Structures are given as structure tokens and as C-alpha cells.
Amino acid sequence: MTIQSPVLVLNASYEPVSVCAARRAITLLVKGKARLEECHDACVWKDMRLPSVIRLSRYRKIPQRRHDATRRGVLARDQYTCQYCNAQSPAARLTIDHVVPRSRGGGDTWENLVACCAPCNRRKANRTPIEAGMALARPPRASQLHTTRQMMRSMGAEDPKWRKYLYF
Ligand SMILES: [Zn+2]
Numbered sequence: 001m002t003i004q005s006p007v008l009v010l011n012a013s014y015e016p017v018s019v020c021a022a023r024r025a026i027t028l029l030v031k032g033k034a035r036l037e038e039c040h041d042a043c044v045w046k047d048m049r050l051p052s053v054i055r056l057s058r059y060r061k062i063p064q065r066r067h068d069a070t071r072r073g074v075l076a077r078d079q080y081t082c083q084y085c086n087a088q089s090p091a092a093r094l095t096i097d098h099v100v101p102r103s104r105g106g107g108d109t110w111e112n113l114v115a116c117c118a119p120c121n122r123r124k125a126n127r128t129p130i131e132a133g134m135a136l137a138r139p140p141r142a143s144q145l146h147t148t149r150q151m152m153r154s155m156g157a158e159d160p161k162w163r164k165y166l167y168f
Contacts, residue, residue: 001042006155007051008162010037012059016152016165025051033057038161052161067148069110071096074140076151078115083137084129085120095121099140100128110142 007025009018020028026044028034034056039049067073074096081088083097097116100106103126114136116124124132149166156162 001040001050003044003050005040005050006159008053008152008156008159008165009034010053010055010165011062012056014055014165016149017056017060017062018148019152019155022050025054028054028056052159053165069108069113073151074110074113075115076154077110077141081115081137082117082120083114083140084116084124084134086137087117089117093118097121097124099136101126104128111140114140 003021003023003026005022006019007022008016009020009025011017022044025034026048029036029048029051034054036049036051036053037055038053039051042050044050072091075091075094079088080091080094082094094115095118097114097120098106098108099112099114102108106112120134124134129136152162153166156166
């Protein structure tokens with residue numbers, strides 16, 4: 001548990017909206033922009049406990065914006081499973097494959113990035129799936145709110161305090 005530990009951020013309505021680092025959560029608490037809902041035993045400053053879950057003081061309208069694709073997001077969306085051979089691996093052993101290689105104009109978008117194990121990535125090399133004769137397990141989709149929820153779940157699996165806000 002450190003100042004970088006993930007903190008679940010709830011809307012004023014108790015809906016989970018995002019995850020931030022404890023450092024950021026503490027700033028929000030100190031400024032009165034959020035309230036502490038759950039905390040760890042460890043103290044960070046004086047008698048302030050390390051936050052685990054905070055809730056925004058004022059309801060925030062969450063725009064349905066698209067988030068940029070991130071390595072962590074793509075791995076979570078694909079459930080840490082190679083999209084070519086279906087083998088599940090720890091995050092550290094997975095790579096991110098550009099379905100259409102970058103050198104061929106493929107972008108860093110949710111639709112063009114998939115989790116891929118190292119052997120499959122080597123085998124596919126600088127080819128499209130069709131050229132390589134490798135089929136995708138399922139078409140990659142953009143991150144939607146449910147993906148964010150899925151990410152929050154996978155990040156919060158370690159912290160039982162998050163559960164009641166994420167599983168309903
Ligand atoms: Zn594979």
C-alpha cells in the first residue's frame with residue numbers, strides 16, 4: 001500500500017466512475033471535493049488513513065467519451081488471453097499486437113490492438129491475420145463503460161473494500 005495505490009472513485013450517487021492513485025484521492029479529500037468511504041489501516045499523513053474508496057461530493061455528469069487505448073486496457077478487455085491461440089497468461093508475459101501492423105498503416109486504436117502471447121506475435125510478424133493465416137478469437141472492440149467496469153473489477157480484486165461497489 002503506497003501513495004500510488006489505486007483508489008476507487010464513486011460518483012455522488014455511489015456509481016463507480018474511475019480509478020485514481022491514492023495521491024490524487026488525498027488531494028480531492030483535502031480540497032473537500034470527495035469524501036472518504038473506505039480506507040486502509042495505514043496512515044499517510046498525520047491521522048489521515050490511506051484511502052481505498054472515495055465518493056465525489058458533487059454529482060459529476062460522466063460524458064460517454066472514448067478513452068485512448070492503453071496496454072492495460074487492452075489486456076483487461078481481452079481478459080489476459082492471447083487473441084490468436086486463446087492461451088491465458090500473466091500481463092507481464094503478454095504483448096500487444098497491432099492487427100494491421102503499424103508499418104502498414106495500422107493505428108494505436110482499440111479496434112487494432114489485441115492481447116497476444118510472444119510466440120504468436122513472433123509468428124504473425126509484420127503481417128495481417130489473413131496473410132499469417134491466424135484468426136482472431138473475436139473482433140476487438142472499443143472500450144465502453146462496461147470495459148471500464150471490468151478494469152475496475154480486475155484492479156479491485158485485491159481490495160475486498162471495492163467489492164460492494166462493483167458487484168451488484
Ligand atoms: Zn498466442
